[in-house]
Each structure stands twice: as structure tokens, then as C-alpha cells.
């Protein structure tokens with residue numbers, strides 16, 4: 001049984017339907033990428049899983065339980081964390097306060113979780129007293145990821161983690177994500193940087209106009225002529 005099982009999902013915004021019968025699986029500890037052209041609905045899949053869109057039909061099961069129709073505050077308690085593409089830190093709060101916000105559903109903030117995040121992102125420990133708004137783009141992205149890890153989720157949803165980063169930082173960001181996954185957290189990631197994402201992930205989905213177009217191992221998608229020509233720039 002997959003950790004996350006999306007079946008025949010229809011979803012959108014208000015009356016506007018974007019997703020049309022989407023199917024996806026993410027196994028426990030899997031590393032899955034969603035790629036596809038602009039406006040295909042990739043982010044909408046992530047937002048739908050996290051309860052941020054209008055649900056219109058189909059099912060989303062997490063750990064064997066239906067979560068479609070639930071809101072984010074309920075979903076986060078089930079073991080799912082989501083890092084939006086932008087505006088994903090509280091700029092006026094310090095790095096440490098941002099991390100503490102990530103544990104808001106708990107009674108107290110376990111110092112062991114803060115330490116675990118610092119171990120993964122040493123720069124956050126160095127900058128813990130600094131306001132998040134003063135960090136570089138890459139550091140803010142790491143902070144957003146660190147905050148999402150505060151509850152030690154079973155599945156991390158990442159929307160374009162490499163967006164806006166300089167090329168050397170892109171590689172570092174992907175390395176960090178690889179490590180998070182290797183430590184046992186399943187990752188579902190949307191990426192514009194499709195080749196790099198498919199190179200690293202176990203499985204990929206190509207989404208076009210709100211529908212599944214291709215799915216396979218990352219490697220097989222990279223090697224697929226049709227996928228290369230249509231979505232990976234040859």
C-alpha cells in the first residue's frame with residue numbers, strides 16, 4: 001500500500017476545475033517528482049493534497065485514511081508537511097522562531113527537533129537569532145524546509161524548491177533533499193528543473209493540462225524520446 005494514494009482526483013479553485021482525474025502514488029520513503037509545462041496543475045496537486053484547493057471528486061488517501069476535504073491544520077497532524085514555492089518564511093521572525101512555528105501543533109517545542117534541523121542545515125544554527133527576512137533566497141528555502149521538518153513528517157511536499165536559486169545552490173538544495181529522503185522521509189516534489197529532478201527521484205509523473213500524461217521511473221522518463229522532445233527540451 002502506498003503512503004499517499006491519489007485516485008481520479010478532480011480539484012480546482014472555486015468553480016474553476018484544474019485537475020481532471022489525476023492518479024498518483026507515493027510509497028513510504030519514496031522520492032517522487034511531478035514535472036510538466038507551466039500551468040499544467042503541478043502545484044495544484046500539491047495544494048490539493050494539503051487541503052488548499054476546492055475538492056471536486058476522487059480520493060486522496062494518506063496512510064490508509066481519506067484526507068480529501070480536510071483542511072491543512074488537520075492534515076499536518078497526520079504526518080504531512082508542505083513547503084510552498086514562495087512566501088514560505090515569516091520574514092519578521094528570527095530563524096529559531098520560524099522553526100518553533102513549525103511545531104505549533106505540539107504542546108511545546110521539542111529542542112531535539114530544533115537540533116535535528118540544525119544538524120541538517122548548519123547555516124540555520126549559525127543564523128538562528130537573525131530575522132528570516134535578512135537571509136539569502138537559498139537560506140530562506142532551507143529555513144522553510146527546516147520548519148516543515150519540525151514535526152518529523154512521513155511525507156514532505158515541496159513546491160519548486162530550486163526556484164530562483166543560483167546554479168550552485170540548486171545542486172546543494174537537491175543534495176539536502178536527497179539526504180532528507182535517505183533519512184526515511186518520503187518526498188513529493190514539483191520542479192521546473194525537470195531533468196535534475198528526474199535524475200534524482202525514484203519515480204516521476206508528467207502532468208499536462210491537469211491530467212496524467214506519463215509516469216515511470218525517473219531514469220525511464222529521462223530516456224523516453226517523447227518525454228525528452230516534449231518536456232525536457234530534447
Ligand SMILES: Nc1ncnc2c1ncn2[C@@H]1O[C@H](COP(=O)(O)OP(=O)(O)OP(=O)(O)O)[C@@H](O)[C@H]1O
Pocket residue numbers: 013016018036037038039040041042043044045190192
Ligand atoms: N489561486 C488560484 N485561483 C485560480 N486559478 C489558479 C490559482 N492558482 C493557480 N491557478 C490556475 O491553475 C492552473 C494551474 O496552475 P498551477 O500553479 O497548479 O500550475 P503548475 O503546473 O504548477 O505551473 P507553474 O509551473 O507555472 O507553477 C493555472 O491555469 C493557474 O492560472
